[in-house]
Amino acid sequence: xxxxxxxxxxxxxxxxxxxxxxxxxxxxxxxxxxxxxxxxxxxxxxxxxxxxxxxxxxxxxxxxxxxxxxxxxxxxxxxxxxxxxxxxxxxxxxxxxxxxxxxxxxxxxxxxxxxxxxxxxxxxxxxxxxxxxxxxxxxxxxxxxxxxxxxxxxxxxxxxxxxxxxxxxxxxxxxxxxxxxxxxxxxxxxxxxxxxxxxxxxxxxxxxxxxxxxxxxxxxxxxxxxxxxxxxxxxxxxxxxxxxxxxxxxxxxxxxxxxxxxxxxxxxxxxxxxxxxxxxxxxxxxxx
Amino acid sequence: xxxxxxxxxxxxxxxxxxxxxxxxxxxxxxxxxxxxxxxxxxxxxxxxxxxxxxxxxxxxxxxxxxxxxxxxxxxxxxxxxxxxxxxxxxxxxxxxxxxxxxxxxxxxxxxxxxxxxxxxxxxxxxxxxxxxxxxxxxxxxxxxxxxxxxxxxxxxxxxxxxxxxxxxxxxxxxxxxxxxxxxxxxxxxxxxxxxxxxxxxxxxxxxxxxxxxxxxxxxxxxxxxxxxxxxxxxxxxxxxxxxxxxxxxxxxxxxxxxxxxxxxxxxxxxxxxxxxxxxxxxxxxxxxxxxxxxxxxxxxxxxxxxxxxxxxxxxxxxxxxxxxxxxxxxxxxxxxxxxxxxxxxxxxxxxxxxxxxxxxxxxxxxxxxxxxxxxxxxxxxxxxxxxxxxxxxxxxxxxxxxxxxxxxxxxxxxxxxxxxxxxxxxxxxxxxxxxxxxxxxxx
Numbered sequence: 033x034x035x036x037x038x039x040x041x042x043x044x045x046x047x048x049x050x051x052x053x054x055x056x057x058x059x060x061x062x063x064x065x066x067x068x069x070x071x072x073x074x075x076x077x078x079x080x081x082x083x084x085x086x087x088x089x090x091x092x093x094x095x096x097x098x099x100x101x102x103x104x105x106x107x108x109x110x111x112x113x114x115x116x117x118x119x120x121x122x123x124x125x126x127x128x129x130x131x132x133x134x135x136x137x138x139x140x141x142x143x144x145x146x147x148x149x150x151x152x153x154x155x156x157x158x159x160x161x162x163x164x165x166x167x168x169x170x171x172x173x174x175x176x177x178x179x180x181x182x183x184x185x186x187x188x189x190x191x192x193x194x195x196x197x198x199x200x201x202x203x204x205x206x207x208x209x210x211x212x213x214x215x216x217x218x219x220x221x222x223x224x225x226x227x228x229x230x231x232x233x234x235x236x237x238x239x240x241x242x243x244x245x246x247x248x249x250x251x252x253x254x255x256x257x258x259x260x261x262x263x264x265x266x267x268x269x270x271x272x273x274x275x276x277x278x279x280x281x282x283x284x285x286x287x288x289x290x291x292x293x294x295x296x297x298x299x300x301x302x303x304x305x306x307x308x309x310x311x312x313x314x315x316x317x318x319x320x
Numbered sequence: 321x322x323x324x325x326x327x328x329x330x331x332x333x334x335x336x337x338x339x340x341x342x343x344x345x346x347x348x349x350x351x352x353x354x355x356x357x358x359x360x361x362x363x364x365x366x367x368x369x370x371x372x373x374x375x376x377x378x379x380x381x382x383x384x385x386x387x388x389x390x391x392x393x394x395x396x397x398x399x400x401x402x403x404x405x406x407x408x409x410x411x412x413x414x415x416x417x418x419x420x421x422x423x424x425x426x427x428x429x430x431x432x433x434x435x436x437x438x439x440x441x442x443x444x445x446x447x448x449x450x451x452x453x454x455x456x457x458x459x460x461x462x463x464x465x466x467x468x469x470x471x472x473x474x475x476x477x478x479x480x481x482x483x484x485x486x487x488x489x490x491x492x493x494x495x496x497x498x499x500x501x502x503x504x505x506x507x508x509x510x511x512x513x514x515x516x517x518x519x520x521x522x523x524x525x526x527x528x529x530x531x532x533x534x535x536x537x538x539x540x541x542x543x544x545x546x547x548x549x550x551x552x553x554x555x556x557x558x559x560x561x562x563x564x565x566x567x568x569x570x571x572x573x574x575x576x577x578x579x580x581x582x583x584x585x586x587x588x589x590x591x592x593x594x595x596x597x598x599x600x601x602x603x604x605x606x607x608x609x610x611x612x613x614x615x616x617x618x619x620x621x622x623x624x625x626x627x628x629x630x631x632x633x634x635x636x637x638x639x640x641x642x643x644x645x646x647x648x649x650x651x652x653x654x655x656x657x658x659x660x661x662x663x664x665x666x667x668x669x670x671x672x673x674x675x676x677x678x679x680x681x682x683x684x685x686x687x688x689x690x691x692x693x694x695x696x697x698x699x700x701x702x703x704x705x706x707x708x709x710x711x712x713x714x715x716x717x718x719x720x721x722x723x724x725x726x727x728x729x730x731x732x733x734x735x736x737x738x739x740x741x742x743x744x745x746x747x748x749x750x751x752x753x754x755x756x757x758x759x760x761x762x763x
Contacts, residue, residue: 156745
């Protein structure tokens with residue numbers, strides 16, 4: 033009997049003592065954490081993709097709570113809805129960033145860009161890029177080894193075995209920028225999604241002179257600057273034999289698409305063009 | 321028991337099929353394209369422009385810093401254009417394209433065949449001359465030679481090691497040079513000794529070149545301080561740190577240069593180029609290149625002008641064999657496959673190797689079976705399997721701790737791996753990344 037009693041008293045005593053010490057320690061070493069951090073983290077998508085520029089959603093939540101002005105911070109995954117929810121919690125002004133999407137600036141498929149040699153090394157664009165300029169005559173284009181697909185955490189990319197190029201699934205792409213960082217050739221760019229998801233861009237990054245670029249790839253930008261001349265909005269610049277369309281200035285008139293001799297300018301999500309009616313043709317002819 | 325380095329190493333099939341072909345000077349090509357970056361360090365600055373007439377040996381691009389060097393015209397003629405030209409890796413790099421007219425050498429070059437033994441210049445004058453002559457390490461690393469000959473303050477060099485190892489299978493250019501230009505190499509070595517102010521030099525030669533060892537041993541009796549060291553055949557003995565270990569049993573600490581242990585290493589080809597520059601006033605515009613391959617009609621060693629298209633060399637060696645699957649610039653271990661046969665010979669081209677498919681194709685990659693063969697063959701004592709997975713997973717801080725920067729990229733690990741894993745491919749990637757991180761840190 034006494035053994036049981038002694039055990040209870042000893043253990044009980046030890047327990048109480050530990051409780052007192054722990055309580056004192058908890059008071060002494062208390063760290064204040066803003067409860068809003070938890071709330072903000074709750075509101076974020078928990079994708080931990082790093083698209084905001086911070087290592088994970090928690091770090092981004094901390095930054096949001098700490099910053100006085102959160103208009104420069106944006107969660108590309110959650111977009112405007114998430115950011116306004118966060119702004120509601122914090123009572124700050126949220127960014128009204130336009131939704132972005134990744135676009136592939138290379139159309140050098142197997143059909144357009146003949147293979148000149150055969151790479152057998154490690155299946156990694158980064159490794160291949162450190163070694164040489166690629167299997168084709170274009171040393172700027174896609175290697176087709178899929179570092180971007182590997183980097184995508186949102187199932188928004190896959191390799192098309194037909195073309196040898198990655199395909200971006202627009203609906204899944206959250207514009208986190210992981211593929212942009214993974215690509216050693218800087219082919220993937222984040223561009224504004226555009227009204228009704230319509231956008232126009234130059235699908236080429238080749239900076240070689242026209243003849244060399246065209247020889248290496250049938251759909252290369254040859255830097256002829258026809259698009260620059262035809263653009264009524266000054267949205268196109270040609271530098272180093274390569275055209276670039278500024279998405280802020282582009283009004284989606286598609287004039288450049290029509291004049292591009294190599295079809296290097298792509299239009300996405302536009303309705304199919306109406307075939308020109310006879311009437312229009314005659315009007316044009318009389319005008320001339 | 322012959323000397324060799326203490327850890328790791330492999331012995332691939334030697335295949336020195338061109339060893340018996342004497343060095344043959346190729347005719348001057350009709351057109352050369354001379355890249356402005358043929359060395360480690362800053363690219364040279366072109367001095368000529370389109371339409372300028374140039375002579376053989378004239379400086380056409382000047383050194384743009386301490387770690388950089390001059391480039392001389394390999395032919396006489398007219399500068400056709402300065403343009404981006406395809407280099408060995410398929411990228412376009414700036415090069416001077418010169419159209420040949422005759423073969424008009426600069427008057428200051430002594431073209432007579434007689435040997436000049438007497439060294440009249442002082443140490444500083446020699447180093448200056450070597451710098452002006454555009455001499456780089458001709459073993460393949462292409463590090464400007466005058467930089468190596470100017471030890472940083474506080475460091476003392478007490479021995480010069482001449483690299484006559486030629487441990488790469490197939491290559492024989494250094495071997496032929498030692499046989500045919502032995503005296504010149506020894507005078508070149510003496511010049512280098514004078515430049516470094518040392519009284520001892522060792523020429524390390526692997527034992528598969530017995531004739532070269534005999535030949536140089538006989539000649540060296542007439543030169544003070546030069547000894548010949550026969551070495552066991554073991555790859556990668558031609559690596560600087562391995563050669564120092566093999567010849568004089570000193571180990572270069574991790575991340576340090578050979579000068580740390582009082583040694584400077586130069587290739588035999590470099591010693592020969594130094595002789596020509598200092599004694600004959602002839603800058604570096606031609607070099608010996610081995611053209612070889614199992615199915616090649618006439619495996620040869622050619623003396624060619626820098627800038628000659630590689631296709632010309634292959635043609636001179638009997639034409640491209642039908643079964644060629646890969647053209648390698650350099651040896652089979654450290655060389656790189658060329659993306660085109662039109663790329664020019666540069667100061668660093670030691671050989672052209674034509675290989676059939678069965679000798680070059682990679683086998684399918686299997687899983688690592690933890691056999692640790694890569695660890696036992698690594699001459700730097702690294703763990704290649706670990707470095708590869710660290711590089712794949714982008715764990716750069718750990719890769720740095722595991723001394724990824726010590727890797728000399730000899731490829732022994734990939735060679736020996738029974739699972740054909742692309743070990744060196746990823747280690748190279750890791751080195752580039754870790755190197756980048758380390759540079760930003762010191763800034």
